[in-house]
Amino acid sequence: MRQVKYIILGAGSSGLTALGQIRRETDDFVMINGGHFGTTCARVGCMPSKALIHCAEHFHARKHFYDFGIDGADGLTIDQPAVMKRVRAFRDRFTKGVQSGSTDTLTEEQLIKGYAKFVAPNVVEVNGERIQGERIIIATGSRPVVPTPWKTALGDRLLTSDEIFELETLPKRIAVIGLGVIGLELGQALSRIGVDVIGFEMTSTIAGLRSPSVSKEAVKLISKEFPIYLGEAAEIEATASGAKITVSSGTFEVDAVLASLGRRPNIDQIGIEHLGVELDERGMPPFNLQTMQVADLPVFIAGDVNGFRPILHEAGHEGKIAVLNAMQYPSIQSYKRKTALGVAFTDPQIASFGCGYDDLDLAESVVVEFNLERNNGRAIVMGEDRGMISLYADKALKRLVGGELMMPEAEHLAHLLAWAVEQEMDVLQLVRMPYYHPVLEEAVESAIQLLAKELYSPETLNALETC
Structure with a gap:
């Protein structure tokens, strides 16, 4: 039976992150991938959808041309096959980019194309071959739910x-x-x-x-x-x-x-029961979100397959945590998880960050809402004064802890707010930040000022005006 130091199951975002780290240390590894190459994000997720959305936004803009003094909108048409051809061209570009320098450079011994299954806690079988690994990283991704x-x-x-x-x-x-x-x-x-x-x-x-x-x-x-x-x-x-x-x-x-x-985690067809640990009702083994370790085994689970936060940047982060702990096993280190951040590229954009509304203890929290309609000069001149900001703060700590936005450029504004949560900034610090005029960030400033009025005395806030 072949023996290697590392086995990586899956060549998606988590698996490729792990691969990059391991290759700096050793060639004693094998990566096994049974599905398509190129990551979910590049192939069927983030990137082709954004290419489609970008085309759609351009065509949709014609409906507002008249308001801006632009004539001729009625003569514009859409070539759907051309749109989809462009989407696929970008899709192919991104998937090739993902493979270039990673899986494309592996030897036949280092990269096996096939579906692996555990047959023992440290042994997998693929294409009839059994391979024993000292440390194993499960990064088999997910698939769409289809009844x-x-x-x-x-x-x-x-x-x-x-x-x-x-x-x-x-x-x-x-x-x-x-x-x-x-x-x-x-x-x-x-x-x-x-x-x-x-x-x-x-x-x-x-x-x-x-x-x-x-x-x-x-x-x-x-x-x-x-x-x-x-x-x-x-x-x-x-x-x-x-x-x-x-x-x-x-x-x-x-x-x-x-x-x-x-999407359903690809955990149900890899022989996970052979790890010898109790599985939950989803068929998921116990694992630690700060270490990605499965129970006390030299096995780590990262990315969509664990079902925690199935988003590319989280998959990459989890892959890094998993591989660092795999490389230093049996020494295991806990890593702080980043502040949650999510974006829907709709129009207006939708974003969330930090703690969710239904996770709040409302008695210990302050929740404010700011409606964008007719309340932000930049949004008004853009013809985009629609949407809402809702922010949450901890009463005792006076810190921003989370929120949701639906407004133009929410993808960027949510990053600023998530960074503030990550840095554990209090609301007074956010009030002190500079805000240019006229910008969409002033809507965030307005929402933050609403929080400040709930958390601080008028004297404290008035003192800021003299600083």
Whole structure:
């Protein structure tokens, strides 16, 4: 039986991060990958979706040309096949970029293409070969959730983010089932390039928003572009030409269905039971979020496969934690996790950072809301004065702890706020920061001032004016 020091299962963001560290130390490793190469983000996630969204934003802008004194908008058309061709070109560029210098440079002994399964705590089997590893990193990623009855009934009329970018011709009518970040982004983008979109979400919110006020505002704004039905599961029935979607509000016929029900960790088909540890109801082994170690084994689990925060930057961070601990095993070090940060590239953009609304102890917290409508000069001249900011602070510590935004450039503003949480800045420090005029950051300043008024005395705040 072949023996190596390190086994890396999966060549996604976490696995490639681990690979880079290990190669600096040794060639005594093997990477095993059974799926596509190029990472979920580059191949079917972040990058192709942003390429589609960017095209959609440009075409959608024509609807406001008249307001800015620009004529001729009615003559503009969209070439959907050309849009999708461009999306795939960027997709291919990014996936090749990911592989260049990483998996492309590995030998046949270092990179095995196949699906590995544990047969013992330190042994995996792939393509009929057994390999023993001193330390093992599980980074097998995730896959779209696809209900089997839907797939059986609809066949290739059922799409996920794994298939949508492969289409050369888009369906005329599409139902998006699941309005989390991915479903909402794709639904809005497809609607803007001429697809008749209708959205369904069984929860009462969209984009994973947890603030009731921001969620309500988001539903109000997004539903102006395509109809959204919340709060119940949709029934799906195949028809001769597509599908029939039924909710209490009515029945709708479409040509295809985009299932955006989240992603399932690829933990269930790797023989995880052979680790000899108790699994939870999801089939997940016990692991430490600060070390990525599974139980007390020389096994580490990182990225989408552990189901914690299935986002690229988190996968990279977890891959780094996992490989550092694998390399220094049996010495294990805990690492501080970064402040949570999430962005939906809708219009307006949606972002969240830090603590979620439903994780707050409301008796010990201050929650403020700032509505952007007619309240920010820069947004007004842009024609984008819509959306809301909600910020949360700890009463006792007087620190910003989290929040949600729906507004123009939320992706950038949320970074500033997440950095403030990461640095454990108190609200008074944020009030003291400089804010230029006229900028969108002034909306953040207004929300921070609302927090300050709840946390500090008028005397304290007045004293700032004389500093």
